[in-house]
Amino acid sequence: MPERLMEMLMDTWTPLIILWITVLPSIYMAPMNQSQVIPSGSSTGLKRLNEEQRVLNRSKRGWVWNQMFVLEEFSGPEPILVGRLHTDLDPGSSKIKYILSGDGAGTIFVINDKTGDIHAMKRLDREEKAEYTLTAQAVDRDTNQPLEPPSEFIIKVQDINDNAPEFVDGPYHATVPEMSVVGTFVTKVTATDADDPVYGNSAKLVYSILEGQPYFSIEPHTAIIKTALPNMDREAKEEYFVVIQAKDMGGHMGGLSGTTTVTITLTDVNDNPPKFAQSLYHFSVMEDIAVGEPVGRVKANDLDIGDNAKSSYDIIEGDGMDIFEITTDAQTQDGIIRVRKPLDFETKKSYTLKVEATNIHIDPRFISGGPFKDTATVKIVVEDADEPPVFSSPTYLLEVHENAAINSVIGQVTAHDPDVSSSPIRFSIDRHTDLERQFNINAEDGKITLATPLDRETNTWHNITIVATETRNHSQVSRVPVAIKVLDVNDNAPEFASEHEAFLCENGKPGQVIQIVSAVDKDDPKNGHYFLYSLLPEMANNPNFTIKKNEDNTLSIMAKHSGFSRQKQEVYLLPIIISDSGNPPMSSTSTLTIRVCGCSSDGIVQSCNVEAYVLPIGLSMGALIAILACIILLLVIVVLFVTLRRHKNEPLIIKDDEDVRENIIRYDDEGGGEEDTEAFDIATLQNPDGINGFLPRKDIKPDLQFMPRQGLAPVPNGVDVDEFINVRLHEADNDPTAPPYDSIQIYGYEGRGSAAGSLSSLESSTSDSDQNFDYLSEWGPRFKRLGELYSVGESDKET
Incomplete structure (x- = not known):
């Protein structure tokens, strides 16, 4: 503690002593003027001031003491005296007033206006403000007039060691690879000190390690942390906690200090090889396991992490190198053993x-430390499984001639049970592949036979599937495709490739080729088609035409002479026999039609009809047909026009004064409304003589469609009403198209010859009509009979 106090006193008074030594010689050597700043307590200066005042009257000051010091953090019972201001114009009569202005004037710093003493009123902190700039002036106390110009000076706050070092960026985190050599750079830390770095040792820092030895070291002045122990192993210890100290005053006793922590993590390097957890692995697998399925897993552990722990697996020896394979699981780093080929117990x-x-x-x-690999032995046991039958071939190809007999054997398939306890096999055909059931198979020996006739020209290939099933376990099933090719036999005769019609010019020349014809054959011989052409025996010496076989298997028809005439014979028929080269050969007769035509001089056919001779010169048959069609069209238009005009002029109601027959209908119900208004053709009701035939209802469509019945024959006048009604009732009973419900007929026609224009005229007493109604005496009983029939229950019949 005494040493600490001594250091503080030295730091405080040393600057003052240096300042005193510097200032005093200047005071005694420099001439004083009227305005001078002097330190307090200088009696010699005051004496010389009085002497100079009596001799000289100068306004220019000789020197200025422009800097003062005050110690920071100083506190005491009284304000601390910083310094004194004095002018040579002050005779000591208290007529001069000292004024202080600037930074902190009146608050931090206070001046005695009579003596010029400056005191610090508050505790100062250099780190908050290091210096203050003030202005001093002497004025007349009575008039406040300045006695001299203002004088500016600085008060500096003198530093003391009152701030400890701080690590602003701490705590720190750093990494370094494991197994690093001694002196490998780890990181650098930095501490700051708020004290004055240019004054004393208050901000001079020295670094040291408090915790973390002997693994790491730090340089005292640069704060660089390095490794201090070789071959630090991450697998043994991964993280280290290091405490760093920074001390000011150059690290001497009494200085202030601060600490921080550095967490140092060792990063991984690949310094460890993989190691299998066990040297021998045992696995068992069923023989029917699918190719690519896993058998088991092995694991080689690695103490490293990340990419340094990744391993690849290989099968380097063994009797199953071609049967199994091993791959690496990217997530777990396991070695997965899989089946590469089918197994067989x-x-x-x-x-x-x-x-x-x-x-x-x-x-x-680390290669020199040993190989970074490890090996292990894997034993795999194959277990027996019930396997399906195995065919002797993966596919079968059979051939059969299209004329093969029914039930003849086409071929055979074989299969066996691969298990030790062999089971008998039964064969069948998958009928989904043989919908027409053209083939059969023997369930015991697998022989395939023909069930229906074959036709190569219809279907050359038949693809069926044969199913083999174990008799002891029907779930064990195998399938095999069988392709059956139908071989050709010569069972089709050749014929013309198309329907030929040849044209012969009247002005043709002898030997001219009229037509070239070709033949086709549905058969498909191995050596290709070769056709033979000939005329019928009875036409071998045809006087008009001859034939010639061409090298391309076609036939040329040639004329024997010229001078053919359409007037003499328009069409010639030439039968030709076509034979193939099959065994046995097949032949057919095709007839070629040769038409005689009129041709131009260069052989272009113009007309092949005899009628062309009677046509006007320059008018062709096509033009004549066009003219005739126009004439027919005009006639049709005229007929339609006349018919439409007649229908338009025909009245809707036929007025015949001599026909006084009227229809009287009795209604016992109120009808069905608008539906019954469409039951019959209203126009017919308006004109009873307009239509005498069947009119179907328009409101309801019958479920069954029948042919419309024949129209009712008109009944001559004077016929018996009873007979008329009975006939109509019989027709209604036997008519399937008659509606089975009552119908209300609305009549817009009220009868012919009614003077009043209404049915009510029959009972009108005021009618002026001369119409004779005596016919009622004749037809009254008949209408009465009609009413009786209607009331009995025949209301649903047509009346």
Whole structure:
């Protein structure tokens, strides 16, 4: 503690002593003027001031003391005296007033206006403000008139060691690879000190490690942290906690200090090889396992992490290198053993493999330490499984001639049970592949026979599927495709490729080729088609035409002479026999039609009809047909026009004064409204003589459609009404198109010859008509009979 106090006193008074030594010689050597700033307590200066005042009257000051010091953080019972201002114009009569202005004047710094003493009123902090700029002036106390120009000076706050070092960026995190050599750079830390770095040692820092030795070290002045211990192993310890101290005063006793922490993590390097958890692995697998399915997993552990722990697996030895394969699981880093080829318990029951795990990313620095790989042995046992039958071939190709006999054997398929306890096999045809059931198979021996005739020209190939099933276990089924090719036999005769019609010019020349014809044959001989052409025996010496076989298997028809005439014979028929080269050969007779035509001089056919001779010169048959069609069209238009005009002029109601017959209908119900208004053709009701035939109802369509019945024959006048009604009732009973319900007929026609224009005229007493109504005496009983029939229940019949 005494040493600390001594250091503080030295730091405080040393600057003042240096300042005193610097200022005093200047005071005694420099001439004083009227305005001078002097330190307090200088009696010699005051004496010389009085002497100079009596001799000289100068306004220019000789020097200015422009800097003062005050110690920071100083506190005491009284304000601290910073300094004194004094002018040579002050005779000591208290007529001069000192004024202080500037930074902190009146608050932090206060001046005695009589003596010029400046005191610091508050505790100052250099780190908050290091210096203050003030202005001093002497004025007349009575008039406040300035006695001299203002004088500016600075008060500096003198630093003391009152701030400890701080690590602003802490705490720190750093990484360094494991197995690093001594002195490998780890990181750098930085501390700051708020004290004055240019004054004393208050901000001079020294760094040291409090915790973290002997693994790491730090340079005292640069704060660089390095490794201090070789071959630090991450797998042994991954993280280190280091405490760093920064101390000011150059690290000497009494200085202030601050600390921070640095967390240092060792990063991984590939310094460890993979290692299998066990040296021998055992797996068992069923023989019917699918190719690509996993058998088991092996794992080589690696103490490293990340990419340094990744390994690849390989099968390096064993009797199943071509049967199994091993791959790496990217997520778990396991080695997955999979089936590469089908297994067979009956062939081989176990396998032994040697697998190897090797690091993918190898660090060259550690290769000398040993190989970064490990091996293990894997034993795989194959277990027996009930397997389906196995065909002797994966596919079958059979051939049969299209004329093969029914039930003849086409071919045979064979299959066996691969299991030790062999089961009998039964064969069948998948009928989805033989919908027409053209083939059969023997369930015991697998012989395929023909069930229906074949026709190569209809279907050349038949693809069926044969099913083999174990008799002891029907779930064990195998299938095999069988392709059956139908072989050709010569069972089709050749014929013309198309219907030929040849044209012969009247002005043709002898030997001229009229037509070239070709033949086709539905058969397909191995050596291709070769056709023979000939005329019928009875037409071998045809006087008009001859034939010639061409090299391209076609036939040329040639004329024997010229001078053919359409007037003499317009068409010639030439039968030709076509034979193939099959065994036995097939032949057919095709007839070629040769038409004699009129041709131009260069042989272009113009007309082949005899009527062309009687046509006007320059008018062709096509033009004549066009003219005739126009004439027919005009006639049709005229007929339609006349018919339409007649229908238009025909009255809707036929007025015949001599026909006084009227229809009287009795209605016992109120009808069905608008529906019954469309039951019959209203125009017919308006004109009873207009239509005498069947008119179907328009409101309801019958479920069954019948032919319309014949129109009712008109009844001559004077016929018996009873007979008329009975006939109509009989027709209604036997008419399937008659509606089975009552119909209300609305009549817009009220009868012919009615003077009043209404049916009510029959009972009108005021009618002026001369019409004779005596006919009622004759037809009254008949209408009465009609009413009786209607009331009995025949209301649904047509009346």
